[in-house]
Amino acid sequence: MDFEPYRAELVTYCYRMTGSFHEAEDLVQETMLRAWKARDRYDPGRASLRTWLYRIATNACLTALRGRARRPLPSGLGAPGDDPQVPLTPAFDIPWLQPFPDARAEVAVRADMRLALVAAMQTLPPRQRAVLVLREVLDFTAAEVAVQLGTSVPAVNSALQRARATLAEAGEATGAGQVGEPDDPKVREVIERYMRAFEAADVPALVRLLTDDAVLEMPPVPLWFLGRRDYGLFMRRVFDLRGTAWSLRRLTANGQPALAAYAPGPGGGHRLHTLQVVTVAGDRVARNVVFADPGVFQAFGLPGEIP
Helix, strand or coil: CCCHHHHHHHHHHHHHHHCCHHHHHHHHHHHHHHHHHCHHHCCCCCCCHHHHHHHHHHHHHHHHHCCCCCCCCHHHCCCCCCCCCCCCCCCCCCCCCCCCEHHHCCHHHHHHHCHHHHHHHCCCCHHHHHHHHHHHHCCCCHHHHHHHHCCCHHHHHHHHHHHHHHHHHCCCCCCCCCCCCCCCHHHHHHHHHHHHHHHCCCHHHHHHCEEEEEEEEECCEEEEEECHHHHHHHHHHHHHHHCCCCEEEEEEECCEEEEEEEEECCCCCEEEEEEEEEEEECCEEEEEEEECCHHHHHHCCCCCEEC
């Protein structure tokens, strides 16, 4: 009985449930272990191997999420900041949402892993979250989901309606058509222009690439800024503190463009500073979520220094 072909999709499922790449990997490992121990009780006449594994993974996720606070982004915790010079104090007691490296996700599901959408999903009760992902992303039938959750088809349909309504109210529809794909030529052009401006520490050029209501947030700092003015002022502060002549590397995360930003080192070379997950809408940058967590860097396999 071979479970490995299902590992990648189970990791993305557990990530949507928990908002943590590392926790998702641990939960899938737990799922595989539980499945191996219960392999003699698996009945192919009752469910496919894939459905059976998802039932085990769902139970593992629901157990892990019991009584736990959701994983947010800073913009989900309160109003934007109004002082780009405020001290940047990390809040390590908050279990922040993490990005997901696209190299570990199947191409077909990346559009359903947009960072803002995953953040909105964390506001749902865990069972509603499971129903939404199993039904709308993974295309399980209501009857299959009912078996996986040990409930009824009407209960599954009711939970799905409530989950849809909550996301719609939050402004995060399940379709992600307004967000540009990383390989779209127009998106690539915007990102390359942003990279050139960033590496040149050209704040006016950066600001010209932003939407009027662009969002900048920096977990684990529970602070975020809204609008081109404060975004630009904060970037000026960054360049004043960290110097100019940065080096950026392109990658993708959550089905979005991402950048590994390396700050100039005191003795030459560049040191890894942040991973930035960028949302491009039209021909402008609408959001930049900047991660400074070493655990995130490790998940993406980013070198700590470059020449």
